[in-house]
Amino acid sequence: MSQFERIGPEPALQLLEQGAAVVDIRDPQSFAGGHITGAQHLDNGSLPDFVAAADREQPLIVCCYHGNSSQPAASYFAELGFARVFSLDGGYELWRQQFPEKTARPAPHA
Structure with missing residues (x-):
C-alpha cells in the first residue's frame, strides 16, 4: 500500500x-486567482509530463x-514511486490565511 503523510501549513512551509x-490540483481559474508561491498547477493534461520529469526523491x-x-492525489503519487508525498491539510484556503506573504496572486488591474 502506498503511503503519504498529511501535514499542516507550518511543516509544509519548512519542507518548501x-x-x-508543491503541486496544486485545483481548477485552472482558482489556481490563476491565487496559489502557494512556487506551486505548479497540475491537471489531467499536464500530469504525464510532470510525472515524467519529476525527481521522485524530492x-x-x-x-x-x-x-x-x-x-x-497524494496516494496516487506515492503509488507512482514518489518517495515522500504529503497532502496539505486545510489546503490552499488555510495556507493563504496563515501565510499570505507566501501566496502568489494576480496583479491588480490598473
Missing part, C-alpha cells in the same frame, strides 16, 4: 524552504482547496 515541490506536497481532494 528545504526544496520540496519531497512532494499536494494542495487542493481544503485538503480533501489532495489525499487521493
